[in-house]
Amino acid sequence: MTDSRVERSATEAARIPLSPRYGRGWLAALIASVLMVLVLAYVIAELVVAGIGIWGTNIPFVWGFDLSNYVWWIGLANGCSLFAAILVLRRHSLRTAINRFAEGLALFAVICAAIFPLFHLGRPWLFYWTFPYPATFQVWPQFRSPLTWDFWAIITHLIVTTMLWYVGLLPDLATLRDRARTPVARRVFGSFALGWRSSVRHWAFHQRAYRLVAIAVIPLALVIQSTVAFEFAITLVPSWHETRLPLHYVVSGLESGLGLILLAAAALRGSLRGIDRFIDDEDMNLIGKLLLANALVACLVYAGEVASALLAGPLMVEAILNRLVGHYAGLYWGAIALSVLLPQALWSSRMRRSNPAGILIGLGVIAGIWLDRLSIIVGGMQRDYLPSTWRIYAPTQPEWALFLGSIGLFAAMFLLLMRFLPVVSMSETRHDEYREASS
Amino acid sequence: MTGEEDDGRPSDVTGSGPCETRLWRSLEELAGSEEVRRFGGAEFPEAATPETIDRRALLNLMTASLALGGLTGCAVNRQPWGAPLLAQPRLAPQHTPGVPLIFATSLELDGLGRGVLVRSHDGRPVKIDGNPLHPASLGGTDVFMQAEVLSLYDPDRSTVPMAGGMRRSWDDASLYVTQLSHQFQANAGRGLHILLEPCASPTRDRLIALARQTLPEARWYFHAPLTDGNTHVATARVFGRPLDPVLDLMQADVILTLGGDPLGAGAGHIRYAADYAQRRHARDRPLPRLYSAETSPSLTGARADHRLALPPREIEALARQVLDLVRNAAPPPAAPQSLAAIIAGDLRRAGAGGLVVPGREQAADVQAIAHAINVELGAVNRTVRYVEPIIQASTDQSSSLLALAEAIGRGVVDTLLILGGNPAYDAPGDLEFADLIGRVPSSLHLSYYFDETSRVCRWHLPARHALESWGDLRAFDGTAGLRQPVTVPLVEAMTAEDVLAQLVGEAGDGHAHVQATWREVWGEEFDARWPTALEDGVIAGSAAPAASLAAPVGWSPPPAGPPVAAGYSMVVFAPDPSVWDGRFANNGWLQELPKPFTKQVWGNAALMASDTASALGLATGDIATFTHGGRTIEAPIWIMPGHAPDAVTMTLGYGRRAAGRQGSQRGFDAYPLRSSRELWALAGVTIAANGRRDALISTQHHHGMEGRDIVRVVPATGPVNWPVEPRRSMYPDYVYDGNAWGMSIDLDLCLGCNACVVACQAENNVPIVGPDEVAQGREMHWLRIDRYFAGVPDAPETYFQPVPCMHCEKAPCEVVCPVNATVHSSEGLNEMTYNRCVGTRTCSNNCPYKVRRFNWFNYNQKPPAAPDAVQNPEVTVRWRGVVEKCTYCVHRISTARIAAKMEGRPIRDGEVMTACQQACPTRAIVFGNINDPDSAVYRCRENPRSYELLKDLNTRPRTTYLARIAGLGRGSVGGTR
Amino acid sequence: MSRSDYGIVAEFASANGLLAATRAARDAGYRRLDAFAPFPLADVSVVLGHRTAVVPLIAATAAVVGGGLSYLAQYWMNAVDYPLNVGGRPLHSWPAFIPATIIVSALWLAAAAFLTMLFKCGLPRFSHPMFDVPGFERASDERFFLWVSSEDPAYEPRDVAALLQRQGAVAITRLEVTR
C-alpha cells in the first residue's frame, strides 16, 4: 500500500515496511497459523465443556503442559521486553533494528501466555474471583498466594508491554497515515496516530514517555519472572523449594527472549527483501554475541542448580538426580544441549551472520528453554515426599493441540505485524541516519 | 432421635455387656408406640386400627419424599424457586424430617450374620456401621458391610421376573410358583431339587425342615463357592463329628496360623481383629506372639511377628513337625533350632494359652492336625471352643453341588429351584454346571441380579436386598440376630424364605415367618423378648455353647502323601478382598477399593513370587495361560513380594459375564480352573506365557520407603527414645482455645483392612471415577492406605499407613490458594469450601501428603457414579473443577456442636466420631479434642510412640501416628506395652 | 464563518535549516513558534525551551501512589475486612504483599508517563490547522517545518515571511483557519 511513496522519498526509512508484494510464502504461513488458531479455539471449547480431565494431569502431577507452557511464554515475553527496554534506555543503535518487532513479539507472547493460567482452572469462568472486587459473599482474594501476584503480573504485563510498543509506534503510525493511499487506510492509521504532528514538542515529550515506560518495563520484567518462579519456589516440592529459582527463571527467560529475537531477525532478513539494510550484519553479530554470553550465564545457572541441590540434603539430592537420570532425564539433557551447547556455535562470526544458522540456533534455544520448563515442573514433581504417591505424567493430544495452537496464534499475530506495520522503527532509523549524517 | 446421636455411640463400647445408651430403634417399636395409636384414632378411616400403621406404613411415610425425588445433596439447584418444600401427609412418629434414624439389622457373609446399624435419612439408608452389641462386629465393620448400601441402590439390580428371556408380570411368576407348590405337594416333591446357599438362618432352617416333612421326596443341596471348606471333614476326623471352631484371641499368648486370614477375612474376622488388638494393648498382659505360615500374603501374615511364606505342601510338613514336637515332650534339640521346634517350644510354653488356627482352604489333614495340637495344648475351651456347626444344613456330602450334578446327570431332576447364589458362574469348572442347568426341564433362579445363572434358568425372580427384607442370622459364634427392613422395597421382589414358605404353603410375609420361628423358640416370652431383640438386632445369650467333646484320644494324622514330582506348580484359590466370591462385582466402591497388598483396582491378577515368575519368564502384567485337566484360563501375572515360591494365588470373583455395567468383563475368572475335588489348591497346573500383556490398574507404584521417615517402628521391648527437636517457626502461633480437633492413628493396631476407606467414601459422597481415571492417577479417596514393603523382597515386612488429611496448623495448601477457598477454622480444621474453589490445584501441589483430590470431570454425574439416593445429605456433593479432601467429617462435628449448644453443654469426648474411626475394627483411629487432657486423643498424643508424619516440614499436623511395635524376636519372652 | 490568520509556516529541506530558522526567529523576538520534524531534534527543543521534566515527576508520584494503594488494599482485605487464619501465617504477612505492590506501581508509572505525554502534547487531536499546510504529510517523512503563530505579539506576516525566506525556506505558506 505504500510503494508509491518510495521513490518520492529520499530516506532509507521510507522503504519501510518494504517489499510491497508479500509473496505466496507469507500467505501460506498465515493460513497455516490461522488453522492452528482454529485448533486452539476447538481445544479451548472442549476444555470448557468437558473439563480439564481431557489432559494427562493427575495427582501429584496437578500441572503439566499448562503451567510449563505458561512459564515458557511469559519467559519469552519478559526476555523480549526486557531486552527492548534496555536498548531504549541505552539508546543503543541496535534498537532501530530490533525494538519494533521485539516489543511486538513480547506483546504476542504475553497474550499466548495468558491463555494457559486462565484455562488451566477447574472452573475458568470464575477466574475473576482472583480479582479484588466487592462481592456479595464478601470474600476477598488471598494475597499471600503467588497466583494472585501472577494475576496482577499478567494484566500489568499486557498493559505495559502494549504501551511500550504503542508509544514507540506512534510516530510511525503518523508516517503511515501520511503515506497511505486509500482513504480507509489513511483514516485507520490516522485514528491510531491520534493526530501526531511530529512537532518537536511532541518529540520531546514522546522521548521522555518512551524512556519512562521502558524504565517501568525493566523492574516489571524482573519481578514477573521472579513471581512466576515463586509459584514454584515457595511450594514444598523438593526440587522447587529453592531461593535460586527466580534467578534461574530470569536468566533462562532472557535467553529464550534473545533466542526469539535472533530467530525473528534472521527470519525477517531471510524473507523480506532489502531489510538487511536495517537489520544489518552488525546487528546480527551483536545479537549473536549477546545470546552467546547469555547462554554462558545460563550454563553457570544450571551448574548452580546441581550444586545447590547437592548441598541441600538427601531429598533435594534425590530430586535433582531424578531429573538428571530419572524418567524425565531426556528433558533435562535436551535443555542443556539446546540452550547451553548449541549457542556455542555463535563463537564463530560466520554463524552469527548467517541467517539459516540464526534461525536454527534461535529455534534451538527456544526449544531448549521449553524443555527446561517441562523438566523443572514435571520432572520436579516426580519425587515428592511420600513414595506411595509417585507417578508418571504424559501429555495428551489436547495438551499438544493447546500448545501448538498458542504457537499458531503467536505466528499469526507476527505475520500480520510484518505485513501491516513497519517491522523496524522508521522514525528511529531516520533519527540515526540524521545523527550519522550530522556527525 | 436426633442426628448427632447416630455417631454418639460411646467409643469404649466393647461387645461384652449390654450397651448402656441404646440409640437405635426398630420400626416395629415405633409402630407399636402410644403415639401411633393416638393418631390411629384420628379421622382417617384407613388409620383407624393401629395395625394399619405398621412399619411398612411408617417407612412409606418417611420415604415419600423419595417418590418426588426431593433428594438433597445433589448438585446446585438451578430452578428459580429451588426444590419444593414437601409437606408429608403425616409424620412418622419420632421421625423428624431431615434427622436420620438408626436401625439394627443383620447382614450375611459366608452364610453367617454380622450385626449392623443402618443410618437412614428420610427413609433412605445411606450409611452402615457395626452394631456394638453384635459379637461379630462390636461396632466395627469391614468393607463388605460398608458397601452393602451401595448395592441396595444398584441400578443394575433385577427388577422384574423373567421367563425364557422375556419380562413377565409378578402375577405370572407367583402363578408359576403356586403351580409348583401344588404340583409337588401332590407328589410329595418327587423330582423337585432345591439348591440353596448355606445360611445360618433359623427361619430358613425351620422352613426347610417343614418342607422336608411336607415334601419328603424333594432333594436339597447347598452350595457357596467359599464355604465348601474342609473344616467339618477335619473336625469330624479329630472329634468324631463335624464342629466349628470359635476363637478367643483375648486369651491366646502364642498363635500359629496355618494359611487362612482370621484377622482379615471371613465372617468372624472383625471380632477376631478387635480381640487381638485389645489383647495387644492390654497393659497387664504380655504381647501375644503370632506365627503365620501362609502361601500368599494375608493381613494376618502382615501383622504376624513371624511370617513364613510356604507353599501348601510345606505348610502341611510344618504342621506335622509341630504336632510331633508338641506331642513328644522331648527337650528341644540344641541350636540351631528348626523353626518348627521354636514354634512348638513357644506353643508348649504357652500351654492352654497356645492356639493353632487353620485356614479353611487348607487340606483336611492340615486342619485336623491343627485341632489336634489345640487339644494337645489343652487350649480347647480356653483359646478356642468347638461348637456344633452353626450352619447345620450343609454338613453332609450328599447335599453337595457334586451330588446335584450327578443327579442332573442321571436325569432325575424335573424341577430345579436355585434360591440365591450363582452356581452357573462360581461352580467348579469341571462340573460344567451352566450346561447341566440347561438340561433341567424346569428351573428357577431367585437372585438379586439377572446374572449368569439367571440366564441359563427358565425362570428368574428378582430377590430382595438384605436391607429390604425380614430374616434372622446366626453369627460365627452362634449368636442369633434379627434382620429387619430399613426401607420400603425399592422394587417388588422375594426372598428365599418367601419362596420356601410358598412351597410349604405357609401364609404371611417375611415378618410373619420370622416371628413364627421365634415364637417357637420363646413360647410365651415372645411378646416380651421380640421388641428388645428387634431393637438390639441381637438375641442376647444365644451364642452357641461349647460342644461336649468325648475326650478326644490322641488322633494321629495319616502318613504324608508322596513328594510331588518336579515341574510341579500349584494354584491356590482365595476369596478376593474386593469382590469376595464375585457377589460384589457390580459395587463401584469395592471395585475401586485398592486391594491391601497389590493396591490393584477394577480387576484381579495371579500372584506369584518373583523367583517363580522369573523361572517361568514372566513379569508383572504378562498374561499367562494356566492349564489343568483340559481346562484352560488366561490370567495376568502380578509379582507379589512375600508370596511363597512354587505356587500361584488366584483370587475368585472376577471375570463376571453378567454382573452388571460395572462388574462385567473385569479381571479374569478363576472358577473354570477350579476342580470340584480339589477346591482350594490345584496341583500340577501348567503355566505358559502367551506373549500378551494386560495393563493392570494400581493406585500405588512405589513400594519402598526409600529410607525416609514415614512408618516408624519401635522395639517391642525397651523404651522409645526419639530425638525431640524444639519446634521453631518464623510466625507467631495461633491460639486454639476451645475445641482443637485432632486424630491419632495407631499403626500397631492398623491391619490395613480398608474398612475406613469405604466408610469414608460412603459417608462423604466420595465419587467413583472408574478404571480409566484411576489408571490415569485420579482416584478420589479422601483416606488412602499406603502400603510399604521393607526388608528382603522374598520375606518383606509389610506396613500399612492410613493417610487422611493431616489438618496441618501451618498448612502449606492454604497459603497458596488465591481465593481463600481453603482456610483454617478456629478449631484447627483445615477447611475446604468447595463453592469458593476455582480449581487451580496449587493446594494439592503444595500438599506434601498428597491427600487433596481434584474433580477432573463431573464424576458425580457420569457413570460409574453412585446414585443420588445413596448420597449423604449432610455433605455437599462436589461438582467438576473443585478440589476436595478429608474434612475430619466436619458435618458430624457441626451436628455435635449444634446439639451441645442446644443443650447448653460442651461437646463430650467421643461424641464426635469420624466415619473412619467408627468403622475401624481395631479402634486404631482415635479422634477428639487435643486440648482436653481427659480425651482419648490427648492420651494418644502423649504416648511415647506418637509421631508426626514428615515432621521436618514443620507443618504441625493435627493427625499424628502411633509407631508400629516391631515383631517379637523368635522364642524370646514377650514384652509388654 | 470567517477565515482568520493562523500564522506562517515555512518548509525546510534539512534539519539544520530548521534549526537555523528557529534560532533566527527566536532572536527576532518571536516566542510563539513550533517546529516540525520527522524525528526528535533535541537542539531545536532547547531553542524552543521545552520543559519535559514534569513527565517523570508525575510518573514517579503515580508509582508511589499506585503501589501504596495496592499494598493498603491487600492489607485491608486480608487483615482487616475479613481476617482469616491462612496456614497459620500472620494476618499482615507483609513480605507476601510486596510483589503485587511492585507490579502495580510499575503499572501506574508506565500509565502515568503515557497519559502525561498525551496530555502535554494535546493529543489526541485529529484535526489541526497544520494539516492544511501543503506537503505537510512529509513532516513525518523527510521534511522540516517551522510555524510562527499569528497570536505572537510580534507577529507581522510580511516580516515573518521575509525572515523565513532569508533562512532558506523552500516553501512558505500563510495558514488560515475557519472559525
Added chain:
Amino acid sequence: MVQLFRPQADTAFRLWVIASAVVVIIVLGAGYIYVRSDAFWRVGATAPMQPIPFRHDLHVAGVGIACAFCHSTAERAAHAGMPTAHACLTCHSQILQGATVMEPLRTSAALGTPIAWTSVTRLPNFAYFHHGVHIRSGVTCETCHGRVDQMRETEKVHTMSMAWCLDCHRNPAPNAVRTEPEGSAVEGSRDSLKVSEIFAAPLTNCSVCHR
C-alpha cells in the same frame, strides 16, 4: 495535505471518551447496586403459584396459631418442618372441608402423597442451615422471615445472601433476642445457657455453613 478529520472529530472524540467513561462507571455502579438489590434476591417476591392459596395472616394473626404449631421441628431440627395434611385436617376436616381449594389436601391425606409447596426462601445446597440452633440462640422467626403473620402471600423479606448471613454471624448480639418463641421446646433449660456459650462458637468459620 488535506485534513483527514473535520474539526468536529475532536469534539466528537472527546465526547466519546467522556461518554464511555461515564457508561463504564454507570454499568459498574448499577451492577454493584443490582446484585445487592432486593430484586436480584427476589426479596418481596411471592411464589408464582402454590398448591393451596394458604394465608399466613389468617392463620397466625387471625386464628392465632403459633409458628411452631405447623412448623413443628423448627426448634429442634435443621428443617423447620412443614405441616402435615394430618395436622391441617385437624381443623379443616370441619372448616372448608368441601372447598375445592382444599382438594390437594384431601388428595394428600387419601393417597398418602406429599403436597409440594413452592419454597420462597431456599438456600443453595452447599449452604447448611439449622433452624433449631438459631432459635435456641434467641434468633426469632421474624428476624429472618419477617412478619409472616401479616402476609397474605408469603414473601422473602431479606436477601439471604452470604453477606446478610455474615452481618449477623460477625455480630450476633443485636439479633439474638433473649426471648423464646411460643411453644418452645427448650423453655426450662434457658437459664442454664450462658450467652458466652452461644457466641463462643466461631460463627465465621467456613464450615459453620459449608460442609
